Amino acid sequence: MTLDPNTDLTFTRTLRAPRPLLWECWTSPRHIPHFFVPAPHKVAACEIDLRPGGRFNTTFEVDGQEMRNDGVILEAVEGERLVFTDAYTEGWKPNPDPFMTAIVEFADDGAGGTRYTATARHRSAEARERHEAMGFHGGWTTVAEQLERYAQSLRAEA
Numbered sequence: 001m002t003l004d005p006n007t008d009l010t011f012t013r014t015l016r017a018p019r020p021l022l023w024e025c026w027t028s029p030r031h032i033p034h035f036f037v038p039a040p041h042k043v044a045a046c047e048i049d050l051r052p053g054g055r056f057n058t059t060f061e062v063d064g065q066e067m068r069n070d071g072v073i074l075e076a077v078e079g080e081r082l083v084f085t086d087a088y089t090e091g092w093k094p095n096p097d098p099f100m101t102a103i104v105e106f107a108d109d110g111a112g113g114t115r116y117t118a119t120a121r122h123r124s125a126e127a128r129e130r131h132e133a134m135g136f137h138g139g140w141t142t143v144a145e146q147l148e149r150y151a152q153s154l155r156a157e158a
Helices: 019-027 125-134 136-157
Strands: 008-015 042-048 056-062 065-069 072-077 081-085 101-108 114-121
Touching (some): 008 125, 008 136, 019 101, 125 136
Antiparallel strands (some): 042 056, 101 114
């Protein structure tokens, strides 16, 4: 994938959790509320139909306000790559005000962990700039840290 610095934001880090477990966390509605938004914000609801064209819907609670974000899955390569967008909702209905397309990639790091890359693609440089100013790097880093802690807690329970 060729990144466009004008419209794309991305970061990569190594998470101390196995790739299959991180994949399960990202693709199961029961896991999403445990890491998907930076605390203290919350995921109030999540629906996932894990197939191209299937729904990826979330409802957030941010500062006492509910924010619904409906989207679709564009690609799901088990254990490797999840791509979803709010440019469309289920049934390929266009969203009048889309924000981004998210690409989450997983690769073994060779030491039992996972090389984790999150990319946000935007329709314009202005949208990318807004997302960066909102705190893309800090927010997605926090989400990755929460994901790592949550996945580790699941391993401890097993």
